[in-house]
Amino acid sequence: MLPRRACWRELTQPDAPPGSRRGVSWKVRQNEKEGVAVTAATKTPDARCMLITGASSGIGEGLALEFARRGYGLAIAARRLDRLEALAPRLLAAGASQVVTIALDVADTDAIQPAVQRAAAQLGRLDVVVANAGVGSLTPTGRGKLPLMRETININLTGAIATIEAALPIFRAQGCGHVVGVTSVAGSKGLPGFGAYSASKAGLHRYLQSLRAELRGTPVVVTELAPGFIDTDLNRDKGARPFLIDVDKGAAIMARMIERQVGKRWVPVLPWTIIAQLLKILPAAVLAPRQKRS
Numbered sequence: 001m002l003p004r005r006a007c008w009r010e011l012t013q014p015d016a017p018p019g020s021r022r023g024v025s026w027k028v029r030q031n032e033k034e035g036v037a038v039t040a041a042t043k044t045p046d047a048r049c050m051l052i053t054g055a056s057s058g059i060g061e062g063l064a065l066e067f068a069r070r071g072y073g074l075a076i077a078a079r080r081l082d083r084l085e086a087l088a089p090r091l092l093a094a095g096a097s098q099v100v101t102i103a104l105d106v107a108d109t110d111a112i113q114p115a116v117q118r119a120a121a122q123l124g125r126l127d128v129v130v131a132n133a134g135v136g137s138l139t140p141t142g143r144g145k146l147p148l149m150r151e152t153i154n155i156n157l158t159g160a161i162a163t164i165e166a167a168l169p170i171f172r173a174q175g176c177g178h179v180v181g182v183t184s185v186a187g188s189k190g191l192p193g194f195g196a197y198s199a200s201k202a203g204l205h206r207y208l209q210s211l212r213a214e215l216r217g218t219p220v221v222v223t224e225l226a227p228g229f230i231d232t233d234l235n236r237d238k239g240a241r242p243f244l245i246d247v248d249k250g251a252a253i254m255a256r257m258i259e260r261q262v263g264k265r266w267v268p269v270l271p272w273t274i275i276a277q278l279l280k281i282l283p284a285a286v287l288a289p290r291q292k293r294s
């Protein structure tokens with residue numbers, strides 16, 4: 001097995017055409033097959049490759065742009081393929097070595113493994129998987145919100161776990177890989193009105209903790225990033241957003257954390273590391289919008 005740091009560079013390119021050299025770009029033909037469209041034109045043999053779910057907006061889109069600037073090959077997945085197709089040329093212009101767009105609903109767990117496998121095949125390798133897709137629905141308890149609660153758990157928890165489970169055999173086979181899970185400060189405390197969201201993020205946190213323990217000492221690393229409030233569609237209409245940062249700043253911080261393989265971090269580190277500790281003793285209501293009760 002290759003050591004953790006070395007493996008990014010040392011892995012060979014399984015789909016490199018005969019005669020191609022490291023550092024030399026070559027053309028990838030336009031291809032559209034079973035929901036996977038290769039929209040990029042240029043592939044660089046040395047480039048790291050990353051799959052980001054939930055890349056059609058917000059943090060996922062911001063991360064895609066950050067890693068495009070670093071020259072990564074990117075597979076971007078979400079339900080809104082039109083948004084991914086519009087993003088792809090921006091990623092190439094920013095420096096991505098190639099871009100693959102994938103229409104994927106992570107609530108459809110059967111669709112996840114084929115999508116991850118196709119992403120790896122189209123990119124030629126898979127170094128990092130970012131399980132970022134998520135929804136932040138308001139689900140007050142006892143108000144007939146069970147369908148929305150179930151959807152939240154399916155997308156945020158089961159969908160994220162299924163994405164990571166699909167990537168792990170690829171990482172194991174190639175001898176290295178990096179799992180990134182996006183949880184939330186809301187996972188550290190049950191927030192009023194957001195029971196399903198808090199439960200989904202707490203569940204994902206525990207899964208990532210188990211994964212890290214299981215993979216300890218192997219070249220497959222696990223990073224958990226738990227944002228506070230980043231300005232995206234997810235939380236725009238949902239009341240108070242203390243210590244809000246814009247999405248470019250949030251994505252830049254998260255990209256640096258991913259590259260540094262930080263383990264677990266709150267985003268941004270301050271004030272959320274302190275607040276997460278305070279939340280253990282403070283009422284959760286301080287971070288949640290007031291709920292109307294009839």
Ligand SMILES: NC(=O)c1ccc[n+]([C@@H]2O[C@H](COP(=O)([O-])OP(=O)(O)OC[C@H]3O[C@@H](n4cnc5c(N)ncnc54)[C@H](OP(=O)(O)O)[C@@H]3O)[C@@H](O)[C@H]2O)c1
Binds near residue numbers: 105
């Ligand atoms: N913004 C914050 O303050 C904050 C704080 C803590 C944690 N987070 C987490 O950060 C992640 C990204 O959220 P965001 O803030 O960037 O929100 P966002 O702008 O609403 O983005 C959510 C992304 O997830 C995708 N998505 C939602 N449901 C999906 C499904 N069933 N299948 C595939 N993709 C799906 C959406 O794409 P489609 O609709 O096109 O499918 C979109 O690309 C989420 O996991 C969220 O819980 C955000």
